[in-house]
């Protein structure tokens with residue numbers, strides 16, 4: 524988003540015009556930013572066979588999936604429905620990694636039939652898998668190296684009590700199961716959680732995986748998940764992709780020569796690819812002065828953007844309608860009958876009723892976590908692509924609320 528005079532623009536498209544044309548609230552994504560992030564990440568890992576698998580739970584709109592496919596990206600999915608969305612977007616089954624957690628074996632069998640790469644994260648399911656397929660279907664194993672990443676307890680998935688992955692301490696048993704059923708392990712995987720700040724955390728986990736790799740002779744790839752951190756708050760420390768890339772590339776090449784074969788290096792970025800591309804445009808419905816606070820009440824809330832409520836996430840906000848206005852301090856709250864504060868104590872250019880605000884970093888885990896709570900419609904989505912605003916999801920209507928309800932005679 525760029526400020527030209529008093530107009531905030533993406534690729535020359537005035538965001539106020541987008542709000543006018545498509546209504547508010549509306550999610551807007553900048554295709555150029557997604558492509559830029561993809562290229563930046565790809566460029567950081569030179570000289571290795573890199574495969575990026577977009578973790579599409581961050582944002583599953585089919586047009587976004589198509590945009591990333593066009594760049595050469597694969598897909599990381601966590602449900603059979605995400606697999607189906609990937610196919611709908613034109614991905615080949617072999618480009619899709621399926622990394623479920625606690626799903627039924629039936630669902631895994633459906634994924635096998637489709638032909639996607641299976642990633643298994645517990646021994647019980649692995650035994651069922653071995654029993655059903657033996658060595659006929661290759662499988663990736665998700666390990667938990669118990670590396671603590673990031674500062675927020677909700678998004679650290681590598682610790683000892685985590686439900687994710689097979690513990691690195693269980694490797695001897697894992698190897699027994701693999702041998703017993705003659706399972707063909709073609710990949711090792713770890714995803715230590717969101718927000719990895721320095722290369723050392725990554726490399727500590729990676730080294731643990733490299734150490735156990737010698738137990739598996741059929742490896743084709745190593746998948747180090749994600750955790751690439753982007754800035755949400757001004758001054759936030761973000762992952763230094765270039766330096767991380769150099770360090771991991773070097774270590775990975777050494778590992779491949781020890782292992783005796785060149786493997787593919789996989790990552791599954793979600794947030795890194797799409798977070799900063801997104802802006803959520805909302806309208807200020809009311810300005811409410813209480814004894815201690817000036818509230819801006821907007822036409823949205825935790826139903827559309829849950830992260831502030833769920834994770835205490837900080838999202839920068841800009842008043843698009845008053846770029847030159849005097850700065851004043853506000854708390855921005857939603858219209859849901861809950862305490863759904865979107866932002867505390869923010870300096871914004873003076874907000875007047877009717878102004879359009881842009882909530883930043885609204886590409887990842889934003890609309891994909893939205894709900895119909897308070898019987899509100901989910902917003903529309905717009906993609907700015909090649910200098911034009913394209914509607915990529917319609918706003919819901921009353922029919923969406925009633926469609927699956929079965930009204931009985933009472």
Ligand SMILES: *Cc1c(COP(=O)(O)O)cnc(C)c1O
Nearest residue numbers: 578714717749750791792793794
């Ligand atoms: C959510 C998830 C990711 C993506 O994490 P980001 O922080 O959005 O990059 C990658 N891999 C797996 C297995 C995930 O569950």
